[in-house]
Amino acid sequence: MVDSDIGPVPALEVRGVSKRYPGWRRDLAEVRVLGEVSLQVAESEFFVLVGPSGCGKSTLLRLIAGLDTPSGGEVHLAGDRVVKTSPEAIVVWQEFALLDWRTVEGNILFGLEVNRISKSRRLELADHYIELMGLTPFRHNFPSEISGGMKQRVGLARALALDPPLLLMDEPFGALDAQTRMIMQEELLRIWEGSEKTVLFVTHSLEEAILLGDRIGVFSAGPDARIKEIVDVNLPRPRLPTVRASADYTRVYDRLYQILREEVVKTISREATSGRP
Protein backbone atom coordinates (compact mmCIF):
# COMPACT_ATOMS: atom_id res chain seq x y z
CA MET A 1 0.00 0.00 0.00
CA VAL A 2 1.36 3.36 -0.94
CA ASP A 3 -1.26 5.49 0.74
CA SER A 4 -0.92 5.91 4.44
CA ASP A 5 -3.51 7.17 6.87
CA ILE A 6 -2.98 10.89 7.30
CA GLY A 7 -5.71 12.57 9.26
CA PRO A 8 -9.48 12.58 8.83
CA VAL A 9 -10.06 14.39 5.51
CA PRO A 10 -7.06 14.71 3.21
CA ALA A 11 -6.77 17.89 1.13
CA LEU A 12 -6.44 15.66 -1.91
CA GLU A 13 -7.39 12.06 -2.29
CA VAL A 14 -6.89 10.09 -5.48
CA ARG A 15 -8.76 6.77 -5.32
CA GLY A 16 -7.78 4.14 -7.87
CA VAL A 17 -7.72 6.63 -10.73
CA SER A 18 -6.93 5.24 -14.17
CA LYS A 19 -6.86 6.88 -17.58
CA ARG A 20 -7.10 5.28 -20.99
CA TYR A 21 -7.31 7.06 -24.31
CA PRO A 22 -8.89 5.39 -27.32
CA GLY A 23 -6.47 4.74 -30.20
CA TRP A 24 -6.48 7.64 -32.63
CA ARG A 25 -7.57 5.20 -35.32
CA ARG A 26 -10.23 2.60 -34.75
CA ASP A 27 -7.88 -0.31 -35.50
CA LEU A 28 -5.27 0.92 -33.02
CA ALA A 29 -5.11 -0.28 -29.46
CA GLU A 30 -6.18 2.11 -26.72
CA VAL A 31 -3.44 3.91 -24.84
CA ARG A 32 -3.42 2.98 -21.18
CA VAL A 33 -1.68 5.94 -19.59
CA LEU A 34 -2.44 5.54 -15.90
CA GLY A 35 -3.03 2.28 -14.10
CA GLU A 36 -4.73 2.53 -10.74
CA VAL A 37 -3.23 5.49 -8.98
CA SER A 38 -4.03 6.12 -5.33
CA LEU A 39 -2.66 8.97 -3.30
CA GLN A 40 -3.50 11.00 -0.22
CA VAL A 41 -2.07 14.43 0.38
CA ALA A 42 -2.64 16.14 3.72
CA GLU A 43 -3.58 19.76 4.14
CA SER A 44 -0.58 22.10 3.85
CA GLU A 45 1.60 19.27 2.62
CA PHE A 46 4.10 19.74 -0.20
CA PHE A 47 3.90 16.56 -2.27
CA VAL A 48 6.19 15.99 -5.23
CA LEU A 49 5.71 13.53 -8.08
CA VAL A 50 8.69 12.31 -10.07
CA GLY A 51 8.83 9.68 -12.77
CA PRO A 52 10.13 8.76 -16.20
CA SER A 53 9.06 11.17 -18.94
CA GLY A 54 5.76 10.32 -20.55
CA CYS A 55 4.61 8.25 -17.57
CA GLY A 56 1.43 10.25 -17.07
CA LYS A 57 2.32 12.65 -14.27
CA SER A 58 0.82 15.56 -16.17
CA THR A 59 -2.22 13.49 -17.05
CA LEU A 60 -2.81 12.84 -13.36
CA LEU A 61 -2.53 16.56 -12.64
CA ARG A 62 -5.15 17.35 -15.27
CA LEU A 63 -7.47 14.71 -13.84
CA ILE A 64 -7.08 16.23 -10.39
CA ALA A 65 -7.74 19.68 -11.82
CA GLY A 66 -10.97 18.36 -13.34
CA LEU A 67 -9.76 19.25 -16.84
CA ASP A 68 -10.16 15.65 -17.96
CA THR A 69 -12.26 12.77 -16.62
CA PRO A 70 -10.72 9.59 -15.23
CA SER A 71 -11.57 6.30 -16.95
CA GLY A 72 -11.90 4.77 -13.50
CA GLY A 73 -11.65 5.87 -9.89
CA GLU A 74 -12.34 9.19 -8.23
CA VAL A 75 -10.58 12.36 -7.17
CA HIS A 76 -11.66 14.14 -3.98
CA LEU A 77 -10.65 17.59 -2.85
CA ALA A 78 -11.16 18.10 0.88
CA GLY A 79 -13.73 15.31 0.74
CA ASP A 80 -15.67 16.62 -2.28
CA ARG A 81 -15.58 14.61 -5.47
CA VAL A 82 -14.12 16.47 -8.44
CA VAL A 83 -16.57 16.46 -11.35
CA LYS A 84 -15.43 19.55 -13.19
CA THR A 85 -12.61 22.03 -13.10
CA SER A 86 -12.82 24.70 -10.43
CA PRO A 87 -10.62 27.33 -8.79
CA GLU A 88 -10.25 24.96 -5.81
CA ALA A 89 -7.21 23.46 -7.57
CA ILE A 90 -5.29 25.76 -9.89
CA VAL A 91 -2.63 24.54 -12.28
CA VAL A 92 0.68 26.34 -12.81
CA TRP A 93 1.85 25.26 -16.25
CA GLN A 94 5.31 24.49 -17.55
CA GLU A 95 4.48 26.44 -20.71
CA PHE A 96 3.16 29.34 -18.57
CA ALA A 97 -0.12 29.51 -20.58
CA LEU A 98 -0.37 33.27 -20.16
CA LEU A 99 -2.58 35.46 -22.32
CA ASP A 100 -0.22 37.21 -24.74
CA TRP A 101 -2.61 40.13 -25.23
CA ARG A 102 -2.84 41.00 -21.56
CA THR A 103 -0.22 42.74 -19.50
CA VAL A 104 1.23 41.18 -16.36
CA GLU A 105 -1.51 42.89 -14.37
CA GLY A 106 -4.18 41.90 -16.91
CA ASN A 107 -3.15 38.26 -16.70
CA ILE A 108 -3.47 38.29 -12.92
CA LEU A 109 -6.84 40.03 -13.19
CA PHE A 110 -8.23 37.46 -15.66
CA GLY A 111 -9.08 34.76 -13.12
CA LEU A 112 -10.60 37.36 -10.80
CA GLU A 113 -12.74 38.79 -13.61
CA VAL A 114 -14.16 35.46 -14.71
CA ASN A 115 -14.95 34.62 -11.10
CA ARG A 116 -17.00 37.84 -10.92
CA ILE A 117 -14.98 39.42 -8.14
CA SER A 118 -15.81 43.11 -7.67
CA LYS A 119 -13.55 45.56 -9.45
CA SER A 120 -12.12 47.21 -6.36
CA ARG A 121 -11.35 43.84 -4.79
CA ARG A 122 -9.77 42.64 -8.05
CA LEU A 123 -7.37 45.56 -8.18
CA GLU A 124 -6.54 45.14 -4.52
CA LEU A 125 -5.72 41.44 -4.98
CA ALA A 126 -3.74 42.09 -8.16
CA ASP A 127 -1.72 44.76 -6.34
CA HIS A 128 -0.97 42.39 -3.50
CA TYR A 129 0.23 39.50 -5.67
CA ILE A 130 2.19 41.74 -8.03
CA GLU A 131 4.02 43.02 -4.97
CA LEU A 132 4.42 39.55 -3.44
CA MET A 133 5.93 38.10 -6.61
CA GLY A 134 8.23 41.06 -7.22
CA LEU A 135 6.44 41.94 -10.45
CA THR A 136 5.97 45.65 -9.78
CA PRO A 137 8.45 46.87 -12.44
CA PHE A 138 6.78 44.65 -15.07
CA ARG A 139 3.19 45.40 -14.18
CA HIS A 140 2.35 46.97 -17.55
CA ASN A 141 4.55 44.74 -19.70
CA PHE A 142 3.22 42.06 -22.01
CA PRO A 143 4.39 38.45 -21.57
CA SER A 144 6.48 38.73 -24.75
CA GLU A 145 8.47 41.48 -23.07
CA ILE A 146 9.51 39.60 -19.91
CA SER A 147 11.81 36.67 -19.15
CA GLY A 148 10.71 33.07 -18.49
CA GLY A 149 11.22 33.47 -14.75
CA MET A 150 9.02 36.55 -14.71
CA LYS A 151 6.39 34.76 -16.80
CA GLN A 152 6.19 31.96 -14.27
CA ARG A 153 5.92 34.49 -11.46
CA VAL A 154 2.86 35.76 -13.30
CA GLY A 155 1.58 32.18 -13.60
CA LEU A 156 2.00 31.72 -9.87
CA ALA A 157 0.55 35.12 -8.96
CA ARG A 158 -2.47 34.44 -11.18
CA ALA A 159 -3.05 31.14 -9.37
CA LEU A 160 -2.49 32.55 -5.86
CA ALA A 161 -4.83 35.48 -6.48
CA LEU A 162 -7.73 33.01 -6.53
CA ASP A 163 -6.56 31.62 -3.17
CA PRO A 164 -6.91 27.93 -4.12
CA PRO A 165 -6.45 25.44 -1.26
CA LEU A 166 -4.50 23.22 -3.70
CA LEU A 167 -1.82 24.27 -6.17
CA LEU A 168 -1.06 21.85 -8.98
CA MET A 169 2.35 22.62 -10.39
CA ASP A 170 3.19 20.85 -13.65
CA GLU A 171 6.96 21.12 -14.06
CA PRO A 172 6.56 24.85 -13.48
CA PHE A 173 10.28 25.60 -13.58
CA GLY A 174 11.11 23.08 -16.33
CA ALA A 175 11.47 25.78 -18.99
CA LEU A 176 13.72 28.00 -16.88
CA ASP A 177 17.50 28.17 -16.74
CA ALA A 178 19.26 26.66 -13.72
CA GLN A 179 19.89 29.94 -11.87
CA THR A 180 16.38 31.29 -12.35
CA ARG A 181 15.08 27.91 -11.28
CA MET A 182 16.94 28.09 -7.96
CA ILE A 183 15.54 31.54 -7.22
CA MET A 184 12.03 30.41 -8.10
CA GLN A 185 12.32 27.37 -5.84
CA GLU A 186 13.34 29.59 -2.95
CA GLU A 187 10.47 31.97 -3.59
CA LEU A 188 7.96 29.17 -3.89
CA LEU A 189 9.10 27.77 -0.54
CA ARG A 190 8.89 31.22 1.03
CA ILE A 191 5.32 31.68 -0.21
CA TRP A 192 4.21 28.15 0.65
CA GLU A 193 5.71 28.29 4.14
CA GLY A 194 3.77 31.48 4.81
CA SER A 195 0.48 29.93 3.68
CA GLU A 196 -1.78 26.99 4.43
CA LYS A 197 -1.69 25.74 0.87
CA THR A 198 -1.34 22.19 -0.26
CA VAL A 199 0.99 21.73 -3.22
CA LEU A 200 1.23 18.88 -5.69
CA PHE A 201 4.38 19.45 -7.69
CA VAL A 202 5.52 17.49 -10.74
CA THR A 203 9.18 17.55 -11.72
CA HIS A 204 11.90 15.65 -13.52
CA SER A 205 14.57 16.90 -11.16
CA LEU A 206 15.35 14.81 -8.09
CA GLU A 207 17.22 17.76 -6.58
CA GLU A 208 14.15 19.94 -6.95
CA ALA A 209 11.95 17.21 -5.51
CA ILE A 210 14.07 16.84 -2.38
CA LEU A 211 14.59 20.55 -1.89
CA LEU A 212 10.83 21.23 -2.02
CA GLY A 213 8.91 18.17 -0.95
CA ASP A 214 7.63 16.71 2.31
CA ARG A 215 7.05 13.44 0.50
CA ILE A 216 7.99 12.30 -2.97
CA GLY A 217 5.92 9.85 -4.99
CA VAL A 218 7.86 7.97 -7.64
CA PHE A 219 5.91 6.91 -10.70
CA SER A 220 6.52 3.62 -12.46
CA ALA A 221 7.10 3.62 -16.21
CA GLY A 222 3.94 3.59 -18.33
CA PRO A 223 1.73 2.18 -19.74
CA ASP A 224 -0.50 1.62 -16.74
CA ALA A 225 1.78 3.86 -14.72
CA ARG A 226 1.19 3.95 -10.99
CA ILE A 227 2.89 5.34 -7.94
CA LYS A 228 5.57 2.80 -7.18
CA GLU A 229 6.81 4.14 -3.92
CA ILE A 230 6.53 7.16 -1.66
CA VAL A 231 9.71 8.47 -0.06
CA ASP A 232 9.61 10.69 3.03
CA VAL A 233 11.94 13.67 3.07
CA ASN A 234 12.78 14.36 6.68
CA LEU A 235 14.84 17.46 6.14
CA PRO A 236 14.31 20.45 8.42
CA ARG A 237 12.44 23.54 7.22
CA PRO A 238 12.86 26.24 6.23
CA ARG A 239 15.11 24.57 3.70
CA LEU A 240 18.00 26.46 2.24
CA PRO A 241 19.88 25.48 -0.91
CA THR A 242 22.75 24.43 1.39
CA VAL A 243 20.63 21.44 2.41
CA ARG A 244 22.16 19.73 -0.62
CA ALA A 245 25.36 19.22 1.35
CA SER A 246 23.72 17.23 4.18
CA ALA A 247 23.98 13.46 4.61
CA ASP A 248 20.18 13.13 4.80
CA TYR A 249 19.85 14.80 1.42
CA THR A 250 22.30 12.35 -0.14
CA ARG A 251 20.50 9.42 1.43
CA VAL A 252 17.11 10.47 -0.02
CA TYR A 253 18.71 11.24 -3.37
CA ASP A 254 20.29 7.81 -3.61
CA ARG A 255 17.05 6.12 -2.64
CA LEU A 256 15.06 8.05 -5.26
CA TYR A 257 17.69 7.44 -7.89
CA GLN A 258 17.63 3.74 -7.24
CA ILE A 259 13.85 3.50 -7.68
CA LEU A 260 13.70 5.84 -10.63
CA ARG A 261 16.64 4.31 -12.49
CA GLU A 262 14.87 0.98 -12.85
CA GLU A 263 11.81 2.70 -14.33
CA VAL A 264 13.76 4.91 -16.69
CA VAL A 265 15.68 1.89 -17.99
CA LYS A 266 12.33 0.17 -18.63
CA THR A 267 11.09 3.20 -20.55
CA ILE A 268 14.25 3.37 -22.65
CA SER A 269 14.28 -0.32 -23.51
CA ARG A 270 10.58 -0.19 -24.43
CA GLU A 271 11.22 2.76 -26.70
CA ALA A 272 14.15 0.92 -28.26
CA THR A 273 12.03 -2.15 -29.05
CA SER A 274 9.02 -0.21 -30.33
CA GLY A 275 11.30 2.00 -32.38
CA ARG A 276 9.57 5.20 -31.40
CA PRO A 277 9.53 7.47 -28.38
Next chain:
Amino acid sequence: MKSRHLHISILTVFIFLAGWELVVRGLGIQIVILPAPSLVVSALYAYLLSGDLVSDVLATGRRIILGLGLGSLLGIGIGLLIGWYPRLRAAFYPLVAATFPIPKIALVPLMIIWFGLWDAYKIVLVVSGVFYIMVINTMAGVNGVNRVTIMACRNLGARDSDIFRKVALPASLPIIFAALRISFSVSFILVIAAEMIISEVGIGYFIANAGQLLETEKVFAGLALTAILGFLGDQLIGWAEKHLSPWQRPTRSRP
Protein backbone atom coordinates in the same frame (compact mmCIF):
# COMPACT_ATOMS: atom_id res chain seq x y z
CA MET B 1 10.91 50.34 -44.04
CA LYS B 2 13.03 52.01 -41.41
CA SER B 3 12.65 55.76 -41.30
CA ARG B 4 16.40 56.31 -40.85
CA HIS B 5 16.80 55.04 -44.41
CA LEU B 6 14.10 57.39 -45.67
CA HIS B 7 16.57 59.54 -47.60
CA ILE B 8 17.69 56.46 -49.58
CA SER B 9 14.07 55.64 -50.44
CA ILE B 10 13.39 59.20 -51.56
CA LEU B 11 16.54 59.22 -53.65
CA THR B 12 15.55 56.00 -55.47
CA VAL B 13 12.12 57.38 -56.32
CA PHE B 14 13.66 60.61 -57.55
CA ILE B 15 16.19 58.76 -59.76
CA PHE B 16 13.42 56.58 -61.17
CA LEU B 17 11.25 59.58 -62.08
CA ALA B 18 14.19 61.57 -63.49
CA GLY B 19 15.26 58.59 -65.60
CA TRP B 20 11.72 58.16 -66.89
CA GLU B 21 11.50 61.88 -67.80
CA LEU B 22 14.89 61.78 -69.58
CA VAL B 23 14.11 58.60 -71.56
CA VAL B 24 10.73 59.94 -72.72
CA ARG B 25 12.15 63.33 -73.77
CA GLY B 26 15.42 61.94 -75.15
CA LEU B 27 13.80 59.28 -77.31
CA GLY B 28 10.85 61.51 -78.21
CA ILE B 29 8.29 58.89 -77.13
CA GLN B 30 4.73 59.87 -78.04
CA ILE B 31 2.48 61.03 -75.19
CA VAL B 32 -0.13 58.44 -76.06
CA ILE B 33 2.40 55.61 -75.53
CA LEU B 34 4.25 56.90 -72.47
CA PRO B 35 3.79 60.42 -71.08
CA ALA B 36 6.65 61.98 -69.11
CA PRO B 37 6.09 62.11 -65.34
CA SER B 38 5.91 65.90 -65.46
CA LEU B 39 2.89 65.59 -67.77
CA VAL B 40 1.31 63.04 -65.45
CA VAL B 41 1.74 65.44 -62.54
CA SER B 42 0.13 68.29 -64.47
CA ALA B 43 -2.72 65.95 -65.53
CA LEU B 44 -3.17 65.04 -61.86
CA TYR B 45 -3.18 68.72 -60.95
CA ALA B 46 -5.76 69.52 -63.65
CA TYR B 47 -7.81 66.55 -62.37
CA LEU B 48 -7.72 68.08 -58.88
CA LEU B 49 -8.63 71.58 -60.10
CA SER B 50 -11.61 70.28 -62.10
CA GLY B 51 -13.11 68.96 -58.86
CA ASP B 52 -13.50 65.49 -60.39
CA LEU B 53 -10.62 64.08 -58.35
CA VAL B 54 -12.37 64.81 -55.07
CA SER B 55 -15.73 63.43 -56.20
CA ASP B 56 -14.08 60.33 -57.73
CA VAL B 57 -12.03 59.65 -54.59
CA LEU B 58 -15.11 60.12 -52.43
CA ALA B 59 -17.18 57.76 -54.59
CA THR B 60 -14.50 55.05 -54.74
CA GLY B 61 -13.65 55.52 -51.07
CA ARG B 62 -17.28 55.26 -50.00
CA ARG B 63 -17.73 52.00 -51.94
CA ILE B 64 -14.55 50.50 -50.47
CA ILE B 65 -15.35 51.54 -46.90
CA LEU B 66 -18.92 50.26 -47.05
CA GLY B 67 -17.97 47.04 -48.85
CA LEU B 68 -14.94 46.36 -46.67
CA GLY B 69 -16.84 47.28 -43.50
CA LEU B 70 -19.90 45.13 -44.21
CA GLY B 71 -17.88 42.27 -45.67
CA SER B 72 -15.44 42.09 -42.79
CA LEU B 73 -18.11 42.44 -40.08
CA LEU B 74 -20.04 39.60 -41.67
CA GLY B 75 -16.90 37.56 -42.31
CA ILE B 76 -15.39 38.02 -38.84
CA GLY B 77 -18.73 37.25 -37.16
CA ILE B 78 -19.36 34.07 -39.13
CA GLY B 79 -15.67 33.10 -38.97
CA LEU B 80 -15.72 33.35 -35.16
CA LEU B 81 -18.89 31.27 -34.94
CA ILE B 82 -17.86 28.47 -37.28
CA GLY B 83 -14.33 28.52 -35.91
CA TRP B 84 -15.58 28.06 -32.35
CA TYR B 85 -18.55 25.72 -32.76
CA PRO B 86 -17.66 22.45 -34.53
CA ARG B 87 -21.32 21.82 -35.39
CA LEU B 88 -21.73 25.17 -37.10
CA ARG B 89 -18.48 24.50 -38.95
CA ALA B 90 -19.77 21.11 -40.11
CA ALA B 91 -22.97 22.78 -41.29
CA PHE B 92 -21.61 25.85 -43.06
CA TYR B 93 -17.98 25.31 -43.96
CA PRO B 94 -18.69 23.11 -47.02
CA LEU B 95 -20.90 25.88 -48.40
CA VAL B 96 -18.17 28.46 -47.86
CA ALA B 97 -15.47 26.21 -49.32
CA ALA B 98 -17.57 25.38 -52.39
CA THR B 99 -18.35 28.99 -53.32
CA PHE B 100 -14.97 30.46 -52.34
CA PRO B 101 -13.11 29.55 -55.57
CA ILE B 102 -15.56 31.48 -57.81
CA PRO B 103 -13.69 34.54 -59.13
CA LYS B 104 -15.76 37.35 -57.67
CA ILE B 105 -15.43 39.46 -60.79
CA ALA B 106 -17.45 36.75 -62.58
CA LEU B 107 -20.37 37.73 -60.35
CA VAL B 108 -20.65 41.14 -62.04
CA PRO B 109 -23.52 40.25 -64.43
CA LEU B 110 -25.47 38.63 -61.60
CA MET B 111 -24.79 41.55 -59.26
CA ILE B 112 -25.98 44.03 -61.90
CA ILE B 113 -29.16 42.02 -62.47
CA TRP B 114 -29.83 41.83 -58.73
CA PHE B 115 -28.60 45.18 -57.50
CA GLY B 116 -28.70 47.55 -60.45
CA LEU B 117 -25.96 49.55 -62.10
CA TRP B 118 -24.94 51.91 -59.33
CA ASP B 119 -23.47 51.84 -55.84
CA ALA B 120 -25.27 48.76 -54.49
CA TYR B 121 -23.82 46.44 -57.12
CA LYS B 122 -20.27 47.62 -56.48
CA ILE B 123 -20.59 47.40 -52.72
CA VAL B 124 -22.08 43.91 -52.81
CA LEU B 125 -19.29 42.82 -55.15
CA VAL B 126 -16.72 44.04 -52.62
CA VAL B 127 -18.61 42.35 -49.79
CA SER B 128 -18.49 39.05 -51.69
CA GLY B 129 -14.71 39.34 -52.12
CA VAL B 130 -13.94 40.45 -48.55
CA PHE B 131 -16.32 38.02 -46.86
CA TYR B 132 -14.48 34.84 -47.85
CA ILE B 133 -11.04 36.14 -46.93
CA MET B 134 -12.30 37.20 -43.51
CA VAL B 135 -14.30 34.03 -42.81
CA ILE B 136 -11.49 31.65 -43.68
CA ASN B 137 -8.79 33.55 -41.80
CA THR B 138 -10.88 34.30 -38.72
CA MET B 139 -11.84 30.64 -38.56
CA ALA B 140 -8.19 29.62 -38.76
CA GLY B 141 -7.36 32.17 -36.06
CA VAL B 142 -9.98 30.89 -33.63
CA ASN B 143 -9.06 27.30 -34.37
CA GLY B 144 -5.42 27.99 -33.74
CA VAL B 145 -5.84 29.27 -30.19
CA ASN B 146 -3.45 27.38 -27.96
CA ARG B 147 -5.21 24.40 -26.32
CA VAL B 148 -3.22 24.67 -23.10
CA THR B 149 -4.12 28.35 -22.80
CA ILE B 150 -7.80 27.47 -23.13
CA MET B 151 -7.41 24.73 -20.52
CA ALA B 152 -5.63 27.14 -18.19
CA CYS B 153 -8.46 29.67 -18.56
CA ARG B 154 -11.15 27.06 -17.90
CA ASN B 155 -9.20 26.01 -14.82
CA LEU B 156 -9.18 29.62 -13.62
CA GLY B 157 -12.96 29.61 -13.83
CA ALA B 158 -13.67 31.00 -17.31
CA ARG B 159 -16.97 29.96 -18.87
CA ASP B 160 -17.48 29.40 -22.60
CA SER B 161 -18.61 32.99 -23.11
CA ASP B 162 -15.52 34.31 -21.27
CA ILE B 163 -13.25 32.14 -23.37
CA PHE B 164 -14.92 33.28 -26.57
CA ARG B 165 -14.75 37.00 -25.75
CA LYS B 166 -11.57 37.19 -23.70
CA VAL B 167 -9.46 34.48 -25.28
CA ALA B 168 -10.54 33.35 -28.75
CA LEU B 169 -11.30 36.84 -30.07
CA PRO B 170 -8.13 38.63 -28.94
CA ALA B 171 -5.98 35.61 -29.84
CA SER B 172 -7.32 35.81 -33.40
CA LEU B 173 -6.79 39.56 -33.80
CA PRO B 174 -3.35 39.36 -35.46
CA ILE B 175 -4.68 36.97 -38.13
CA ILE B 176 -7.82 39.06 -38.53
CA PHE B 177 -5.71 42.15 -39.19
CA ALA B 178 -3.50 40.35 -41.69
CA ALA B 179 -6.69 39.27 -43.48
CA LEU B 180 -8.01 42.83 -43.34
CA ARG B 181 -4.94 44.04 -45.20
CA ILE B 182 -5.47 41.48 -47.96
CA SER B 183 -9.19 42.30 -47.99
CA PHE B 184 -8.42 45.97 -48.46
CA SER B 185 -6.35 45.32 -51.58
CA VAL B 186 -8.98 42.91 -52.92
CA SER B 187 -11.77 45.43 -52.32
CA PHE B 188 -9.72 48.06 -54.13
CA ILE B 189 -9.30 45.73 -57.13
CA LEU B 190 -13.00 44.89 -57.21
CA VAL B 191 -14.21 48.49 -56.88
CA ILE B 192 -11.92 49.76 -59.64
CA ALA B 193 -12.95 46.87 -61.89
CA ALA B 194 -16.63 47.43 -61.17
CA GLU B 195 -16.27 51.15 -61.90
CA MET B 196 -14.47 50.40 -65.16
CA ILE B 197 -17.31 48.14 -66.24
CA ILE B 198 -20.06 50.62 -65.50
CA SER B 199 -20.12 53.84 -63.55
CA GLU B 200 -20.45 57.56 -63.85
CA VAL B 201 -18.12 58.51 -61.04
CA GLY B 202 -15.06 56.94 -59.39
CA ILE B 203 -11.36 56.43 -60.05
CA GLY B 204 -11.99 53.28 -62.10
CA TYR B 205 -14.42 55.20 -64.29
CA PHE B 206 -11.87 58.02 -64.70
CA ILE B 207 -9.12 55.59 -65.80
CA ALA B 208 -11.37 53.65 -68.19
CA ASN B 209 -12.73 56.86 -69.70
CA ALA B 210 -9.23 58.35 -70.17
CA GLY B 211 -8.10 55.10 -71.79
CA GLN B 212 -10.95 55.13 -74.29
CA LEU B 213 -10.05 58.71 -75.25
CA LEU B 214 -6.34 57.73 -75.54
CA GLU B 215 -5.48 60.34 -72.87
CA THR B 216 -2.61 58.27 -71.53
CA GLU B 217 -1.37 60.97 -69.13
CA LYS B 218 -4.78 60.87 -67.43
CA VAL B 219 -4.59 57.08 -67.22
CA PHE B 220 -1.26 57.45 -65.42
CA ALA B 221 -2.72 60.18 -63.19
CA GLY B 222 -5.49 57.74 -62.21
CA LEU B 223 -2.95 54.98 -61.54
CA ALA B 224 -0.85 57.32 -59.38
CA LEU B 225 -3.98 58.20 -57.42
CA THR B 226 -4.76 54.50 -56.77
CA ALA B 227 -1.18 53.98 -55.57
CA ILE B 228 -1.47 56.89 -53.13
CA LEU B 229 -4.87 55.78 -51.82
CA GLY B 230 -3.74 52.18 -51.50
CA PHE B 231 -0.72 53.24 -49.49
CA LEU B 232 -2.80 55.49 -47.21
CA GLY B 233 -5.41 52.77 -46.66
CA ASP B 234 -2.77 50.22 -45.70
CA GLN B 235 -1.19 52.70 -43.29
CA LEU B 236 -4.59 53.30 -41.71
CA ILE B 237 -5.13 49.57 -41.14
CA GLY B 238 -1.61 49.29 -39.74
CA TRP B 239 -2.35 52.14 -37.36
CA ALA B 240 -5.57 50.48 -36.19
CA GLU B 241 -3.72 47.20 -35.71
CA LYS B 242 -1.11 48.84 -33.52
CA HIS B 243 -3.82 50.29 -31.31
CA LEU B 244 -6.01 47.21 -31.11
CA SER B 245 -3.27 44.62 -30.66
CA PRO B 246 -0.55 46.49 -28.78
CA TRP B 247 1.06 43.27 -27.53
CA GLN B 248 2.30 42.71 -31.06
CA ARG B 249 4.53 45.74 -31.01
CA PRO B 250 8.25 45.12 -31.23
CA THR B 251 9.82 44.11 -27.95
CA ARG B 252 10.78 47.02 -25.76
CA SER B 253 14.09 46.83 -24.01
CA ARG B 254 13.66 45.27 -20.58
CA PRO B 255 13.79 47.73 -17.72
